[in-house]
Amino acid sequence: MSIAETETGPPAWRLLLGYVRPHRRALFGGALLSLLTGLTGLLLPLVARGLIDDLSHDRAITGALLAMSGLVVANAMVGALGVYVLRRTAESVVLDARRSLSSYLLRLRVAAVDRTEPGDLMARITSDTTLLRAVTSESLVGLGTGGLTLVATIVMMGLVDPVLLGVTLAVIAGAGTVIGLIAPRINRASKEAQKAVGVMGAALERVLGALRTVKASGAEHREERALHDAAEESWRQSVRAAKWSAAAGNTAGLAIQIAFITVLAVGGARVATGAVDVGTLVAFLLYVFFLISPLQEVIGAVAQYQTGAAALVRIQEALRLPAEPPVRSAAPLPSPGDRPAALAFHDVRFRYADDLPYVHHGVTFDVPARGMTAFVGPSGAGKTTVFSLVERFYDPESGEITLDGRSLADWELSSLRAAIGYVEQDAPVLSGSLRDNLLLGNGEADDDTLAGVLKTTRLDGLVARLPMGLDTLVGHRGTKLSGGERQRVAIARALLRRPRLLLLDEATSQLDAVNEAALRDTVADVARTTTVLVVAHRLSTVTMADRIVVMDAGRVRAVGTHRELVTADPLYAELAATQFLATGG
């Protein structure tokens, strides 16, 4: 599913001004330099007229030649400076957009991310923001400087000969009408092209995220087709945009040529009747020639703006996804002596989306501080969802969840999460070093603490074996670690936060007996000082739990110890007999 296209919202030019406002001074400076370049250029025809005058009156032309050379050099220097200032400003606008967009994406609600394609979001940060560069430096400035130069040129033309100006303006007005018809087509094609880039990003993310599965399923060709289709769609739409942009650009060239010929004809007649002299006609023709650049600049700006506007709208769509409130600074982690947390669910009803069935139909349970509570139940019963709700990745539709007797809704999100350590079932490992991964949740942990946690999670042996110890790169998604090692890294990472509540979604994959037993001891150890909740898949975990919550189809069926439940709850008895992995039990 892709991000909903929003038709409403502020127009693109308002969004653009919002991005540009902080850089308005630099932009204005750059525009001024560009304008100065245009103006110095504008003086050339006047000097040329003087030169022709001097020639026809047999006067020395050295002064006029020197003036022309000086103007040309000054024009080039000021022009280069202007281009540099504008490009730099445009890059700063892109930087701002990338910064704000990436900060925003990190704050996105998990529910919002569920409904989008990460690859598409990535394309919006990388590719769409790039388009802001051109829209700032070329479009906005082009419109300003080109527009002003155009007006200045027209004023000069009016001063030289108003009749010829009238002829020129009529031709330009015709060109303007054509451009007005072309611009929306460029916008539509650009938006489609960027959308296809997003689709390609999503397809790439899908393939690279599961490359082993794709290869093992022999699905390379099918996936390749999807990638190529998206790339081709982007190509098709970009070519369409290019076609219309070229048509717009050529309209400008054509208009100037028509104006040139018309001015030559009408001007020639006026010279013949003696209304104007040859010098005036030459100066006017030079001005017509001078119109090319600002006119093309303005038309280019209009075309470029259409592309930028399409990107701006896509960026804005991402910025409208629901996000968590911004956090100014990370909340402090629990201190070593902090008391464990107590958790309670009161009649919690929850579904992942309005169009999906309820996952929790009124879940109620109480977990006192300290000790280990195991959640068991058939697949899909809603056990992992309990953890997602505790972390506030989602909020319940009704009912209440309390931590230490205080509703989760009243906790500041970062303080709530700081109190919790969460080990997910598939135990993601981020690309980077093993140390980066361990310290992800607590960058402040000292070497002694780290060594202690490595020992309890039995990772010390692994670290000793690795060529570069803790600094060994563990690869994208931890592909260089085994499933069991990944799970232990995730537990170590959570323990380093000294959580007051540890949520452990047990891996369904088997660990070897030694590590299994070690992990069980670790969890039992942690449960003496912390509240531990485990979604349990192993009989060995369940039997050592202080209490077991049996869930079925979004409800809590029973709570008790293994001994109690085996006799009291038929579902539990069946699970215990058939479904649990029995390792070490």
Ligand SMILES: Nc1ncnc2c1ncn2[C@@H]1O[C@H](COP(=O)(O)OP(=O)(O)OP(=O)(O)O)[C@@H](O)[C@H]1O
């Ligand atoms: N992000 C999500 N969006 C929509 N539905 C979801 C999402 N996550 C889980 N579900 C659905 O919610 C239901 C409960 O899922 P949950 O992961 O809580 O089950 P579970 O009891 O932990 O199962 P298992 O033991 O197989 O891990 C399932 O039917 C699942 O399809």
